[in-house]
Amino acid sequence: AQSVTQPDIHITVSEGASLELRCNYSYGATPYLFWYVQSPGQGLQLLLKYFSGDTLVQGIKGFEAEFKRSQSSFNLRKPSVHWSDAAEYFCAVGLMDSSYKLIFGSGTRLLVRP
Amino acid sequence: ETGVTQSPTHLIKTRGQQVTLRCSSQSGHNTVSWYQQALGQGPQFIFQYYREEENGRGNFPPRFSGLQFPNYSSELNVNALELDDSALYLCASSFTGGSEAFFGQGTRLTVV
Numbered sequence: 001a002q003s004v005t006q007p008d009i010h011i012t013v014s015e016g017a018s019l020e021l022r023c024n025y026s027y028g029a030t031p032y033l034f035w036y037v038q039s040p041g042q043g044l045q046l047l048l049k050y051f052s053g054d055t056l057v058q059g060i061k062g063f064e065a066e067f068k069r070s071q072s073s074f075n076l077r078k079p080s081v082h083w084s085d086a087a088e089y090f091c092a093v094g095l096m097d098s099s100y101k102l103i104f105g106s107g108t109r110l111l112v113r114p
Numbered sequence: 115e116t117g118v119t120q121s122p123t124h125l126i127k128t129r130g131q132q133v134t135l136r137c138s139s140q141s142g143h144n145t146v147s148w149y150q151q152a153l154g155q156g157p158q159f160i161f162q163y164y165r166e167e168e169n170g171r172g173n174f175p176p177r178f179s180g181l182q183f184p185n186y187s188s189e190l191n192v193n194a195l196e197l198d199d200s201a202l203y204l205c206a207s208s209f210t211g212g213s214e215a216f217f218g219q220g221t222r223l224t225v226v
Contacts, residue, residue: 044217099170104156
């Protein structure tokens with residue numbers, strides 16, 4: 001069955017430090033891959049997406065992610081974290097069967113130390 | 115361009131009651147999907163509507179049902195509410211077959 005794993009439940013980084021959030025997926029074909037961010041009590045905002053082509057994709061707010069087929073991974077990175085980046089981050093796979101749907105990981109909560 | 119809007123933002127219901135949640139899709143989008151996000155978990159796909167018909171369902175019982183209207187807005191109905199139905203319900207709109215979904219801010223449902 002298709003699944004998405006985010007192994008880190010919480011991550012704490014200092015403001016200005018670099019960030020990497022891990023995501024692994026289980027899917028037979030090359031999937032559509034997404035990272036979403038969710039602030040407390042809010043909906044999901046799309047940070048970036050990968051469909052095909054260049055495996056390093058750029059997103060909003062200075063985030064980037066790299067698709068590694070051999071590792072079934074799509075890790076999210078940011079070179080310098082800002083306090084406003086504190087939120088919950090979700091990795092998702094786009095899956096088509098009877099309809100198109102997103103399969104989400106369980107999320108990683110990012111805490112930023114001043 | 116208007117985004118996806120959901121109403122109400124918060125709702126408290128008693129076990130056994132019925133609830134209706136509403137979603138207006140983003141301008142130009144004709145497909146609406148609903149997701150349930152329990153506390154501390156990622157969203158789970160409930161179902162999707164296209165051309166006013168359900169065209170895909172996740173692992174949710176029949177007491178979860180929906181509608182899509184000609185203007186592409188949608189409703190999620192849940193009958194016989196259970197305590198475990200307490201969650202954030204998210205609506206997402208997209209183009210047909212489109213791979214990018216845009217989410218609303220969600221409706222927080224609490225069942226007591």
